[in-house]
Structure formats: structure tokens, C-alpha cells
Amino acid sequence: MMANRPQAQNEGASTPLQILIADDEPTIVSALEKFLTRRGHAVMTAPDANAALLLVDRHRFDAALLDVRMPGGGLTVLEHLRNDPAFEGRVVLMTGALATDPEIPADPRVLRMQKPFRLTEVILMVEGDGPR
């Protein structure tokens, strides 16, 4: 019987992306950074909304993974990105799906990923077909 193990993601992504990861949970950030870097993507990280906004102002990103409840709030960064005509990528909001989580605006470029998540799910959301 085959064990249900996560598939190794040694193969590179077809298109390397510039990805922003913003979360105040350092283990999540470093795990995502390691995983996505091995896929061939270029990753920059931030521990809060202010640091993320500084990166957004200085760099161009193809995708952003934002924690909803990090200091300053992931939605603050989301709104900045949605109002930035130069940003055409997708945003993945990482949420604990708690009753106190803020309401996520409806937007086809905005995806929601509930913690805990499979790393393979991250690939589908960041690299998958869909609006960029």
C-alpha cells in the first residue's frame, strides 16, 4: 500500500516568479521560502505589513503570500497591491479561518489559503493557471 506522502518538488517551476512572503510567524516564512526557492522562484520576506509595504514599493512581485493577522494586517498590504496599477499578480491570503479574521474582499486575483496548508497547495495557488 502506498503511503500518502507529499511529492518531492525537485522539478523547477516553468516560469520563475518574484514572490513576496509576509508573515509574523518565522517558521512558516522560512519553510515557504525554502520550498519556493527550491522551485526556482525568487523570494523576499517581511515580518509585518510595514516591512512588506517597503518591499512592494521597491520591488516588482508576481505574487504575494500574506498572513491576514500579522502586525499591521495582511489586508493593508492587499489594498496597497490592488491599488497599484503596476502589480498584475495574484495575492494569496493565509488565514487561520477564525471568527475574528477580517472579511476578505471578493477579487478574482485574491485567493484564500487556510492554515495549516499543504505546500503543494501553495504551488497551485502561486503558479496555477488563472489571472496574473
Next chain:
Amino acid sequence: MSDPDTGAMSPHPAAVLLANAGWSALQDRILMDLCHDLNGRIAALYALWQLTEMGETPPTDLASELARLEGVAGRLAQLLGAVDEAPPAPLEPRQLVERALKCLEGASHASHGSLDLAVEGTLPAVCVNEGRCLRTILLFVDRAVAMAGDVAFTIRGDPDGVELAFDVDGGVGPDDGANLALVDAVVRLDGGAVSVEPARCALRLPSLTRARAEGR
């Protein structure tokens, strides 16, 4: 309203009801923060496990992450201990305050401020209802965070009791004063009091000696 035996002023029942409502709201907020933290720890563990299963070296070892998970669970246990309604008993005041700070430590709603505690001199044992007193201190600390952000608490003692205090640079506003009045209503059930000065707030708990002298 005063106690016929001790002459001590009792809080108005409506103030106690309001304070209890305030406690319920605070407890719910802290519990939600702890749920968020627990979920974050579990998500981190799961991500590390997946990396390991892929043959990658995880950026953090699983044992360290498990220890952090236990830390959050410990804070949860401290908070749940605050619902205990045991009869008044001699307690170490520093432990009570540190338990309250531990409940709030790292909680999201307090993440914009730091909580420091300095102990001055020897602290006498206090005689209070443990669960109620912990709730009272939590309410007091929560108000302090709301008023001052980064809070440097000082705890000092004398033969009559123990005082937990903090300074407010911008002064105490009317709303803050009203909220602290509710904390005062609850702590009076244990013979304590809250004092509010223009730039300083203090929570006082009676010492065991004082409580015994007052027949508590």
C-alpha cells in the same frame, strides 16, 4: 454600601456585573488570540514535516517547534485557571502577576506593546480569591496596554499589601478612568482597590496580614 463587620466599602452590584461582562469580552479575545497562535504553531509543524518528507532539511527542527507549541498550550492553561472560584487563600503576588502577563504574552492584541515587570523590595503574601484576582489583574493589564502600549509595570510591597502600578505618559483619559473603575469594583471584593492619578494607575491587593486583621 459597607460591610457591617469590617466597615469596608463594597462595590455596587451593577459595577461588578459590568466588570464581569468586561472580563468575558477580554477572555474571549485572549482565547481567540491563543487559538490563532495554536493554529500558527500547528501550521508551522505541518510545514516542517512536509519539508522533511520531501527529503529537505527543515529550517527549524521539529523539537523546537513542539516546545513553542507547548508554550502556547501553557498560556491557555494559565487563562483557563482564571475561571477557578476557590475560596480566598494566601498567594504569592509576583506569581499572580506573572501568570497574567504570561496569558497576554505574544497575544496578537498585545503585540504592539511590550510588557515589563520590575519588582521592588520584598513582597508580602496576599490573601485573595485566585481565579477572580487573576481576572482582575488581566483586566488591569489589558487596560494598561490599551492606554500605554509599551507598559513597564512596577510591583512593590509593604506590610499592608502589594501595589502593581504603571505610568501613563499621555495622561489618563475619561474612558480609561471608567474602565479602571470597573476593575476597582471587582478587586474590592478581595479588599483591594484601584487608584487613578493623572499619569499613574495602580492596583492594590491586601496582604495576608491585613486580610486576616480585617477578618477576610
